[in-house]
Amino acid sequence: GNSVTQMEGPVTLSEEAFLTINCTYTATGYPSLFWYVQYPGEGLQLLLKATKADDKGSNKGFEATYRKETTSFHLEKGSVQVSDSAVYFCAQLNTGTASKLTFGTGTRLQVTL
Amino acid sequence: EAGVTQSPTHLIKTRGQQATLRCSPISGHTSVYWYQQALGLGLQFLLWYDEGEERNRGNFPPRFSGRQFPNYSSELNVNALELEDSALYLCASSLGAGARETQYFGPGTRLLVL
Numbered sequence A: 001g002n003s004v005t006q007m008e009g010p011v012t013l014s015e016e017a018f019l020t021i022n023c024t025y026t027a028t029g030y031p032s033l034f035w036y037v038q039y040p041g042e043g044l045q046l047l048l049k050a051t052k053a054d055d056k057g058s059n060k061g062f063e064a065t066y067r068k069e070t071t072s073f074h075l076e077k078g079s080v081q082v083s084d085s086a087v088y089f090c091a092q093l094n095t096g097t098a099s100k101l102t103f104g105t106g107t108r109l110q111v112t113l
Numbered sequence B: 001e002a003g004v005t006q007s008p009t010h011l012i013k014t015r016g017q018q019a020t021l022r023c024s025p026i027s028g029h030t031s032v033y034w035y036q037q038a039l040g041l042g043l044q045f046l047l048w049y050d051e052g053e054e055r056n057r058g059n060f061p062p063r064f065s066g067r068q069f070p071n072y073s074s075e076l077n078v079n080a081l082e083l084e085d086s087a088l089y090l091c092a093s094s095l096g097a098g099a100r101e102t103q104y105f106g107p108g109t110r111l112l113v114l
Helices: none
Strands: A003-006 A011-014 A019-021 A023-026 A032-038 A044-050 A056-059 A062-065 A075-077 A086-093 A101-103 A107-112 B005-007 B010-013 B019-024 B031-038 B042-050 B053-057 B064-068 B074-078 B087-094 B109-113
Touching (some): A003 A086, A019 A107, A023 A032, A023 A086, A032 A062, A044 A062, B010 B019, B019 B087, B019 B109, B031 B074, B042 B074
Antiparallel strands (some): A019 A075, A044 A056, A056 A062, A086 A101, B005 B019, B031 B087, B087 B109
């Protein structure tokens, strides 16, 4: 079946450090891939997306590249800020899943001064 | 442009009662989705409505039901509430259906069952 695996958190970084959150997926066919972010006490916000292999999604300094050969969609940011502290969810949307988003378990990021 | 809105923001019920949660999609969006985010269980798909019809359902009992109105807004009803129904319920909408349509989420309704 379709699934998404994220690295376990929490991830604790100092401000201005480099961030990588790993995400891999299993899927039949060619899913669209997403990163959503959830700030404390809030709903999910779309951070970025990619709909086909080799696409790069980017937003607010975050980037992720759709890698079909490694079935990965790792999230990166060159210099994190305290305001980036949140839970990050990787997700896929597959043509075979009748519009159901399949989420990873989420990775909590804590950025300190 | 207004995003997805949900009401109420918080809801407290007792076991056995019924809860009704509401969602208004982004203007022009015809598909509405419901997800449950329970502590320790992650984000789980509940229901998908498109053009007024239920299109897909997650692995939840029949006491979870809903509907979509002609203006594309939606209600989620949970009957015979159980303690484990306590969760954040997230609504999302998309322009259409399919693997290329992005789902945009609302702020959620936090349901507490006592």
